[in-house]
Amino acid sequence: LFSLLMLYPVLGAGAVERIKKAGVLKVGSDVAYAPFEFMEGDKPVGFDIDIAQEIAKALGVKLQIINTSFDGIIAALKAKKFDIxxxxxTITEERKKEIDFSIPYYDSGQIIVVRSDNKDINSEKDLKGKIVGVQLGTTGELTAKKLKDQVGIKEIRSYETIPEAFMDLELGRLDAVINDLPVSLYYSKNNPKLKCVGKPFTIEQYGIAVRKEDKDLLKKINEILTNLKKTGKYNQIYKKWFGV
Ligand code: ARG
Structure with a gap:
């Protein structure tokens, strides 16, 4: 066992080398989450995509985005379908058991979205007896499940992607959606039929996920993120997508 433990850092030393040799950084993402990642025609764009681009640039390689359903994304990373x-x-203790996270790169939290003409849902407790939509495998789903008994949510419906949940909300098939604040704000700004209500009721931070054995890559990504903040590049990308 001791000699195996000694080998561990050696085995983990090669991820950066491997990516450089391949000439491409493969990034897994559920590209239906504007403004972080979404399709513009056949091109993935967004805040996360720009950050990914900077990481690839710093590594001296090309970027390839691999569109993956969010629910299976950790399993796909572990199966080596992509590098990160x-x-x-969201960085969570549960997920940390399976994968490593970079330093946080974005502050977020959950919010409630309803139709703009809705007057009776203003906070979590108003979800009593309501049908709530979430994205499968997300912290939004987790939050809704926790709230279910607490406030008496009638039913939780989990969708493959968040635009599908917003669509059903618009069509009146759901009473509310629980989802990340920045994405919900962006969506409702572009769609006057929906609005965010109440205050964000969780505090969350986004991180870049790496396989546990790729310690060298994790260290490199943290260096690159720190550098992006130092040089002002991070702020520039932030302004581009969030306007402040
Ligand atoms: N932040 C939430 C979570 O980690 C939702 C992320 C969903 N991301 C996406 N690209 N659809 O669970």
Missing amino acids: IISAM
């Missing part, structure tokens, strides 16, 4: 996950993914 950048997908507005």
Whole structure:
């Protein structure tokens, strides 16, 4: 066992080398989460995509985004379908058991979204007896499940992607959606039929996910993120997508 433990750092030393040799950084993302990652025609764009681009640039390689359903994204990372996950993914203790996270790169939290003409849902407790939509495998789903008994949510419906949940909300098939604040704000700004209500009721931070054995890559990504903040590049990308 001791000699195996000694080998561990050696085995983990090669991820950066491997990516450089391949000439491409493969990033897994559920590209249906504006403004972090979404399709503009056939091109993935967004805040996360720009951050991914900077990481690839710093590594001296090209970027390839691999569109992956969020629910299976950790399993896909572990199965080596790509090198890292950048997908507005919240750092959680549960996920940390399976993968490593970079230093936090974005502050977020959950908010309630309803139709603009709705007057009776203003906070979590108003979800009593209501049908609530979430994205499968997200912290939004987790939050809704926790609230279910607490406030008496009638039913939780989990969707593959968040635009599908917003669509059903618009069509009146849901009473509310629980989802990340920045994405909900962006969506409701572009769609006057929906609005955010109440205050964000969780505090979350996004991180870039890396396989546990790729310690050298994790260290490199943290260096690159720190540098992006230092040089002002991070702020520039932030302004581009959030306007402040
Ligand atoms: N931040 C939430 C989570 O980690 C939602 C992320 C969903 N991301 C996406 N690209 N659809 O669970």
